[in-house]
Amino acid sequence: MCTNHLTQQAILCGHCDMLVALPALGTGEKACCPRCGNTLTTRWDEPRKRPTAYALAALFMLLLANLFPFVNMSVAGVNSEISLLSIPDVMFSEDYASLGSLFMILVQAVPALSLVAILLLVNRVRLSPVSKRRLAWLLFHLKSWGMAEIFLAGVLVSFVKLMAYGDIGIGLSFIPWCLFCVLQLRAVQCVDRRWLWNDISPAPAIPLACQPGKTGMKQGLRSCSCCTAILPQDVAQCPRCHSYGHVRRRHSLQWTTALLLTSVMLYFPANILPVMITDLLGSKLPSTIIAGVVLLWSEGSYPVALVIFIASIMVPTLKMIAIGWLCLDARGFVQRDSERMHLVYEVVEFVGRWSMIDVFVIAVLSALVRMGSLMNIYPAMGALMFALVVILTMFAAMTFDPRLIWDRKPESSQEELS
Numbered sequence: 542m543c544t545n546h547l548t549q550q551a552i553l554c555g556h557c558d559m560l561v562a563l564p565a566l567g568t569g570e571k572a573c574c575p576r577c578g579n580t581l582t583t584r585w586d587e588p589r590k591r592p593t594a595y596a597l598a599a600l601f602m603l604l605l606a607n608l609f610p611f612v613n614m615s616v617a618g619v620n621s622e623i624s625l626l627s628i629p630d631v632m633f634s635e636d637y638a639s640l641g642s643l644f645m646i647l648v649q650a651v652p653a654l655s656l657v658a659i660l661l662l663v664n665r666v667r668l669s670p671v672s673k674r675r676l677a678w679l680l681f682h683l684k685s686w687g688m689a690e691i692f693l694a695g696v697l698v699s700f701v702k703l704m705a706y707g708d709i710g711i712g713l714s715f716i717p718w719c720l721f722c723v724l725q726l727r728a729v730q731c732v733d734r735r736w737l738w739n740d741i742s743p744a745p746a747i748p749l750a751c752q753p754g755k756t757g758m759k760q761g762l763r764s765c766s767c768c769t770a771i772l773p774q775d776v777a778q779c780p781r782c783h784s785y786g787h788v789r790r791r792h793s794l795q796w797t798t799a800l801l802l803t804s805v806m807l808y809f810p811a812n813i814l815p816v817m818i819t820d821l822l823g824s825k826l827p828s829t830i831i832a833g834v835v836l837l838w839s840e841g842s843y844p845v846a847l848v849i850f851i852a853s854i855m856v857p858t859l860k861m862i863a864i865g866w867l868c869l870d871a872r873g874f875v876q877r878d879s880e881r882m883h884l885v886y887e888v889v890e891f892v893g894r895w896s897m898i899d900v901f902v903i904a905v906l907s908a909l910v911r912m913g914s915l916m917n918i919y920p921a922m923g924a925l926m927f928a929l930v931v932i933l934t935m936f937a938a939m940t941f942d943p944r945l946i947w948d949r950k951p952e953s954s955q956e957e958l959s
Contacts, residue, residue, distance in 0.1 A: 568586045810923070
């Protein structure tokens with residue numbers, strides 16, 4: 542019988558549904574699924590002190606980054622300087638409140654909220670059980686939406702674009718922002734989902750016979766997608782985190798297909814409509830994504846042109862094709878190769894958010910290039926369309942259940958990890 546002790550030493554892989562017996566991990570070691578290679582859990586050295594130090598340092602750097610000028614530009618004796626807080630102000634003043642809101646949420650609010658949640662949870666601050674559950678849920682669901690490092694990459698690309706027009710300089714807050722990006726990524730990385738939920742509340746015991754090396758679905762078990770607890774299939778609400786779930790995500794393929802089709806429909810106007818308008822000496826020059834790539838290439842900025850082309854054109858296109866391929870595979874319309882399709886899923890899940898780099902480039906250019914009658918840059922409707930494409934494809938990847946890739950694959954005998 543499956544006792545509470547065994548459930549503490551076993552885990553259901555969230556990617557392929559294999560029940561894996563966890564070995565005794567040393568400091569710095571991680572356990573991976575022997576079937577799909579997904580990382581199941583990691584044992585960090587000083588699991589409380591390490592993320593606390595990173596989170597505190599990151600929040601301090603974030604404060605410094607918002608207090609001082611960020612970047613500046615000089616064109617023909619006309620100077621322009623912006624801070625991080627002035628970027629959304631420009632978006633709002635140009636009637637692009639949606640882009641300004643996206644910047645505030647994805648670049649500043651989500652990373653800051655994640656760091657605060659880490660500090661409260663790993664240090665066992667006295668909170669109600671409901672508050673702890675909600676904070677932990679937020680931490681692990683929002684971490685994919687923090688895009689501070691993607692914004693930093695967009696700033697660097699903006700520098701290359703603007704060098705042809707004038708002198709570019711960095712302000713006092715630029716270095717703190719770079720440090721913030723590194724520290725907040727490290728803080729989130731050092732918090733293991735399984736360890737944190739076990740620290741909040743013990744995993745529930747499972748009164749069912751279970752056998753490592755077999756899928757949970759064939760044993761009448763399911764994994765809680767929120768806290769990784771092992772539950773009977775007929776239990777809809779997890780007794781530990783109180784989140785609802787099922788053996789497989791309900792209507793996963795329908796949701797994924799609907800989001801994919803919507804993103805495809807928006808993708809065409811996103812590439813046809815201008816993403817920004819350059820007002821140079823009274824002449825308004827609209828620019829599309831592909832036009833920006835061609836301009837950079839013609840000016841000899843080949844690496845930056847390639848980065849923009851890959852992140853803003855190639856990645857969204859290939860991502861939509863890959864998501865469609867995954868849906869067809871899950872429905873059995875293509876030749877089954879679970880290992881290859883799982884690799885496709887992991888790539889899609891990782892690279893999709895980086896397509897936002899072009900949206901952040903437009904945000905920086907629009908805020909910085911304010912030179913009166915000399916030159917100004919404004920965001921255009923194409924930028925909003927493109928941001929929606931990226932967000933919808935991210936949601937499409939999240940609603941897809943990767944366990945569907947493995948459901949029709951014969952189970953090979955797996956020995957317990959030791």
